[in-house]
Amino acid sequence: xxxxxxxxxxxxxxxxxxxxxxxxxxxxxxxxxxxxxxxxxxxxxxxxxxxxxxxxxxxxxxxxxxxxxxxxxxxxxxxxxxxxxxxxxxxxxxxxxxxxxxxxxxxxxxxxxxxxxxxxxxxxxxxxxxxxxxxxxxxxxxxxxxxxxxxxxxxxxxxxxxxxxxxxxxxxxxxxxxxxxxxxxxxxxxxxxxxxxxxxxxxxxxxxxxxxxxxxxxxxxxxxxxxxxxxxxxxxxxxxxxxxxxxxxxxxxxxxxxxxxxxxxxxxxxxxxxxxxxxxxxxxxxxxxxxxxxxxxxxxxxxxxxxxxxxxxxxxxxxxxxxxxxxxxxxxxxx
Numbered sequence: 001x002x003x004x005x006x007x008x009x010x011x012x013x014x015x016x017x018x019x020x021x022x023x024x025x026x027x028x029x030x031x032x033x034x035x036x037x038x039x040x041x042x043x044x045x046x047x048x049x050x051x052x053x054x055x056x057x058x059x060x061x062x063x064x065x066x067x068x069x070x071x072x073x074x075x076x077x078x079x080x081x082x083x084x085x086x087x088x089x090x091x092x093x094x095x096x097x098x099x100x101x102x103x104x105x106x107x108x109x110x111x112x113x114x115x116x117x118x119x120x121x122x123x124x125x126x127x128x129x130x131x132x133x134x135x136x137x138x139x140x141x142x143x144x145x146x147x148x149x150x151x152x153x154x155x156x157x158x159x160x161x162x163x164x165x166x167x168x169x170x171x172x173x174x175x176x177x178x179x180x181x182x183x184x185x186x187x188x189x190x191x192x193x194x195x196x197x198x199x200x201x202x203x204x205x206x207x208x209x210x211x212x213x214x215x216x217x218x219x220x221x222x223x224x225x226x227x228x229x230x231x232x233x234x235x236x237x238x239x240x241x242x243x244x245x246x247x248x249x250x251x252x253x254x255x256x257x258x259x260x261x262x263x264x265x266x267x268x269x270x271x272x273x274x275x276x277x278x279x280x281x282x283x284x285x286x287x288x289x290x291x292x293x294x295x296x297x298x299x300x301x302x303x304x305x306x307x308x309x310x311x312x313x314x315x316x317x318x319x320x321x322x323x324x325x326x327x328x329x330x331x332x333x334x335x
Contacts, residue, residue, distance in 0.1 A: 002325035004072045004332075005065070005302055007173070007225055007266045007290030010115075011041065011055040011078050012101040021097055022083075022090035029080055041080065048080055054294040058109040064293065065112070068302035071325070073293070074332065075106060076116040076143035079177035084148045088123035092130060095120055099134050107138065114140035114332055116173055122148045124157040128164045140332055141171035145178065146203035153203050154210035162212075166220035171331050175225045176200045192297060200229030205238065208259045211251045218262065221331050223288055227274060228265035232281040264331060266290030267323060268299055272309040284319035288328045 011031070015021075018028035027044035034040055034050070041048040054060045055078075065073055081098050083091035099117040106113040117134035119127035121144050131142050142165065144158075151158065153174070165172050179185070179195030204224060207213050224231075238256045241248040252259070260282055268290045269275055278287050289306060292298035299305065306323050309315035315323075329335070 004328035091120035152206035166217035197229035
């Protein structure tokens with residue numbers, strides 16, 4: 001059974017001092033070893049996330065994949081390393097470090113992995129140049145954050161980059177990051193539980209309502225993490241607003257529902273009722289299997305929600321096979 005996990009992350013086991021690589025700046029991420037198999041990602045003096053060797057060891061990842069029957073895995077950077085708040089040249093130098101280490105980690109692992117790179121999205125020219133370099137070095141596509149400061153995905157520079165991705169055939173994976181921070185959200189992982197879905201919803205709407213999709217070549221293959229956030233649930237509200245309010249409908253040429261075939265989402269929703277909403281709204285051919293491996297909020301075993309939906313007989317065997325692998329292979333440009 002073909003099973004392609006389109007959403008997972010890596011962290012190299014070590015990297016140079018990023019302030020030296022970048023040529024300045026404080027509070028860069030660094031890795032604090034804990035044991036031979038565990039480490040802590042630090043940001044300055046603050047702990048960010050405890051990780052294990054399944055972040056950096058292809059052998060451990062292959063073992064994890066075998067337990068879930070995953071035949072191919074897309075491995076993307078961890079967003080904390082994006083550096084969008086840094087000067088563009090600094091973010092470019094850091095991106096090169098992680099892109100080269102990421103490719104090196106999985107280059108000898110055969111056909112089991114596709115690697116996605118990161119780019120300095122705050123500068124379109126540098127981002128396009130780094131993408132081209134990475135594609136030439138064997139990366140399959142690119143992961144980007146859903147915004148750069150107050151610039152959403154409809155920003156002119158980001159649209160230029162997305163158009164370039166369309167022209168060179170690079171699949172794009174949009175991951176939420178840099179969520180709002182407040183006392184109300186700094187408990188119970190609420191930044192992850194409410195902020196991430198909201199950020200992803202916002203990024204999809206920015207592309208639709210601004211008319212960015214009208215300007216970007218429809219060859220663009222763009223996928224959004226975590227089921228597209230809350231987008232599918234609130235599509236009706238957005239459609240109603242577009243039909244009734246000139247404050248909403250003056251950007252895009254068509255109503256929001258017209259653009260559903262322009263986006264893909266992953267299956268990281270954990271509940272077959274949520275998966276059914278995605279299938280009913282976007283179509284089974286627009287959902288990619290994903291896990292968010294190897295992080296704590298990822299799905300384990302990978303694809304369980306798809307298996308549950310097929311067992312419940314509302315997802316057909318053909319639809320389940322497409323979500324498990326066929327859709328991702330088209331997205332990735334794999335045979």
